[in-house]
Amino acid sequence: MTVIRHSRRTELLLLLFAALIVGVGGVLVCLGMDLPLVQAARGLGVVGAIMAAAMMLDLADPRRDRWLLPIVAVLAGLGFLMLWQLDGRQASRQLVWMVAGSGVMVAVYYLIEDVRDLARLKYTSGLLALALVGVTLAFGVEKGGARLWLDVGGLISFQPTELVKVLMCVFLAGYIAERQELLREDTRKVAGFQMPRLRHIAPLMLMVIFALAIFVGQRDLGAAVLFFGLFVAMTYMATGRKAYSVIALVFFAGGAAAAYMTFPHVATRVDMWLNPWSEPVDRGYQILQGLFALAEGGLVGTGFATGGGATIPAATTDLIFAVWAQQLGLAGAVAMVLLFALAAHRSFSIAWQATDSFGALLAAGLAVVFSLQALVIIGGVTKLIPLTGITLPFVSYGGTSVIVNFIALALLMAVSRDCMPARARDGGER
């Protein structure tokens, strides 16, 4: 038990460290924007909410992961500071979302008595995911060229795609965990590749193709890429067969080529990625402004409260990385990537240590979603890959995004609580 007490203290210290970083940042923002210093407490509110949530999580069962929450606290806190400088109203709302998200995380953590029981809900969550996507497609509201928003009674607008990714993780993990051996062993040789029999893979393919078609129809390319990556990663992790990945890549290349030729908005993205200078004030505006921000940031950045990012479209959501890089420079941007890498590493270790294949696949799937999102948007902003709109987890502004990311975090915590070797149902206690 000493180990637990020790790691609990470690988490608290790290959270205090995060509070220190965000607090100093908040003071700088207040100084720079000529606000009373008391307002720096707003930044601390984000870290404070996560800290309170961490303590509440420990009330019932202190055996859980100790590293994800501090990492998230730093990302969320500094992201909030960026947001604050760009748009005060959004920042106030984001603060509410962060507090609410921490509460939701605690609630989900307690509601799930044993994360392995979620495996029984795989079809429910799969169907729910499809239903959500379908409803959005039918009744959604278009914002910024993509129909992603659902207005409920004119009060709350809500972005179902975000929730769909967690539901899809549960579905894929449940489905694949149940059929792991079939997918891996009951194979046939097709053109030199060990292929699974169609009957095992067909439902999976159907589900994914359906989801992808809807996303492409919805013009939510980021989500389409995310889902495809999730699907490929999950099947590879479950079966260890490279053939799946190769086939998937072939599919992806074909699909991407088809989408490029069929959908004008896909073509726009690719053209602007290849040469944003062809239309610098029109279609290439966003990516160029992002690149300018990166350039202005230089090695160590311009510092807080220097008024960066005002010209970047969607600076608070998709392009928040550009603002971060402008204010903290290459050094800060690399630190952010490292933080995401650490979070991903920790999530994958949870998956790797999990004794239950559903728990392992669920944790790995969430880790893939997490890191793919960061990869797609950071890659897009830095012009490594075509820019597709997707949120940067915990950093971007967005109520649904924040809440859902906290739900995903709660699931990871639950896996780290329920599926570790020491918690095996029979024995193993030393």
Next chain:
Amino acid sequence: MDLSIILTVGKYAIIVALYAFVLVVFRGIMSQLATESRRGQQVATGARTRSERSMRSRPPARPAVAPRVILEPEPQPEPQSAPEPPPEPPAEPEPVPAPEPEAPAPQLEARPEPEPRTEPEPAPTISDRAQPPELAAAKIDLLAELQAEDEPEPVSEPEPVRASGAAGLLVIESVDETLAVAETVPLSAAVTIGRSDENSLQVFDRFISSRHVLICLRDGRRILVDRGSTNGTFVNGQRVEEEVELSDGDRIAMGNTVLEYHAG
């Protein structure tokens, strides 16, 4: 002027603090990983695989047995139910070594009594792990022949597999104390059997390959696929070439382990 100096210093402070944070978390994660895997190595061979097994294909209520090391010779000779008067001269029962301090010998009383189903009398005690491979192989052959006599033509009367849920493997012979004789292992849509822990049914038997067989449902038929095992798989005495369809009551022999398939 003052303000801009403060902002610049603050910016550097934040960047340095960010890297310090990353470093601290990284070191912490790594050291935790190291302790966990060290602890894991001690426990993994027994507890982890067992728990995995119980979650995947076993009823959860199992008597807790202390973790053990796989290739350790049995501390006590096991009573074994051989189906025939043993063809080989029974090996001398090993002198009982002192029980290890770490892994106490599993209690024989904790295990269900071996109930031979078709065999009337339990054979004299032999230590299976002391058998040379040739003897084991010979025994399997003889055993298979005998079984073939017992059940004249089980293959010729194919029984349709009804429900996949109720199907199971009855343990007839086992040298693995976690796989008790007369226990029934439920069969899901696909079960792999072998010595390594990636299998859904892990069997600690020296003569079973690390990936030995796959038993799966295909078009409602239960198929047994030999995954290129070293010592082979015998269904009713016939060595399985690649794959074979199972029918109710088939005897599956691998290494020193014999299982009986029940379609349920």
